Amino acid sequence: xxxxxxxxxxxxxxxxxxxxxxxxxxxxxxxxxxxxxxxxxxxxxxxxxxxxxxxxxxxxxxxxxxxxxxxxxxxxxxxxxxxxxxxxxxxxxxxxxxxxxxxxxxxxxxxxxxxxxxxxxxxxxxxxxxxxxxxxxxxxxxxxxxxxxxxxxxxxxxxxxxxxxxxxxxxxxxxxxxxxxxxxxxxxxxxxxxxxxxxxxxxxxxxxxxxxxxxxxxxxxxxxxxxxxxxxxxxxxxxxxxxxxxxxxxxxxxxxxxxxxxxxxxxxxxxxxxxxxxxxxxxxxxxxxxxxxxxxxxxxxxxxxxxxxxxxxxxxxxxxxxxxxxxxxxxxxxxxxxxxxxxxxxxxxxxxxxxxx
Numbered sequence: 001x002x003x004x005x006x007x008x009x010x011x012x013x014x015x016x017x018x019x020x021x022x023x024x025x026x027x028x029x030x031x032x033x034x035x036x037x038x039x040x041x042x043x044x045x046x047x048x049x050x051x052x053x054x055x056x057x058x059x060x061x062x063x064x065x066x067x068x069x070x071x072x073x074x075x076x077x078x079x080x081x082x083x084x085x086x087x088x089x090x091x092x093x094x095x096x097x098x099x100x101x102x103x104x105x106x107x108x109x110x111x112x113x114x115x116x117x118x119x120x121x122x123x124x125x126x127x128x129x130x131x132x133x134x135x136x137x138x139x140x141x142x143x144x145x146x147x148x149x150x151x152x153x154x155x156x157x158x159x160x161x162x163x164x165x166x167x168x169x170x171x172x173x174x175x176x177x178x179x180x181x182x183x184x185x186x187x188x189x190x191x192x193x194x195x196x197x198x199x200x201x202x203x204x205x206x207x208x209x210x211x212x213x214x215x216x217x218x219x220x221x222x223x224x225x226x227x228x229x230x231x232x233x234x235x236x237x238x239x240x241x242x243x244x245x246x247x248x249x250x251x252x253x254x255x256x257x258x259x260x261x262x263x264x265x266x267x268x269x270x271x272x273x274x275x276x277x278x279x280x281x282x283x284x285x286x287x288x289x290x291x292x293x294x295x296x297x298x299x300x301x302x303x304x305x306x307x308x309x310x311x312x313x314x315x316x317x318x319x320x321x322x323x324x325x326x327x328x329x330x331x332x333x334x335x336x337x338x339x340x341x342x343x344x345x346x347x348x349x350x351x352x353x354x355x356x357x
Contacts, residue, residue: 006113008115008135009108010109011053011056011163011167012134013057014121014124014139017120018120018139019042020036021036041161042078046081046082049164056082056084056108059086061088062094065090066086086100091103096123096129101128116137117134119139127148130152130174137154137155137163138153139160145207149343152174154171156218172220172223175347179192179351181227182195182226195225195226196226196288197290198281200340201290202224202225205329206221206222206277212330220256221277224257225278227245259272260275261278266314267313270321280322283318290337
């Protein structure tokens, strides 16, 4: 079963920095602080989610036990909505330890695939939750850059008010599910390694583009790149494999991903930034190495001699796309290539692909 489609029954929130502000200069248990503040939108979002989900607080608080956390939550009107509170002080272990998450799941009475963790700590909240099998929503009010080359979170929100909409819509496949889809379609490991490299490069380009103020869906870029060669070997006509992969993804319920894979092949005309970045990243990665556009086109021409004319005809479009990306990023082509060549393309250990570097 696709774990991304299992209905969510429980929402687990981090405490400090996610539901309540950590105020500089205040020491000791938060319940005893002279002033406490909820994160903007926290009361409204817990009110809207209450009844539809079991709401828990899962915190690494070392000074506050459940009673003290509930006292602090009550001071800002959050406590009535919270069914379960689990603290590191009470458990003797903390996030990202899987034992912590399993203890929380036992308290809320659901399996990992039926729960989602919402938190601002990428290592403790997001990586810990994903390693244990939960879905993970990264709360990042400042829109921070994901610390991993391969983002493992299922969604990101800058405001808690965005949570109900995220929970109502379908999630993209996460990294582990994407790898399972590739292997279920008999994609060889060398092509999976290529796809991982393309995903890492495309995601980094998307991050740089967003830093310039351009709206781009980072997870859509990464997952689209990861799945772009889903049906490469099953197609007799190499130009058709994008269409076949797109058909598969539409059948699985991900039309946005389908559009990306349909337009990554040579000669296609990508339209959105997500499509353009995946198309370009695929054309600068040879096998699982970032080599640049010229070397990649040369390698394709040597490998597919019968397609030499089609490759040559696509070159002007590729050069134009590269110029558009470089111009939008306000970067020199060589410096941009050098940056993506330094990426550590390895997956986190808990989702590492067999045979990956």
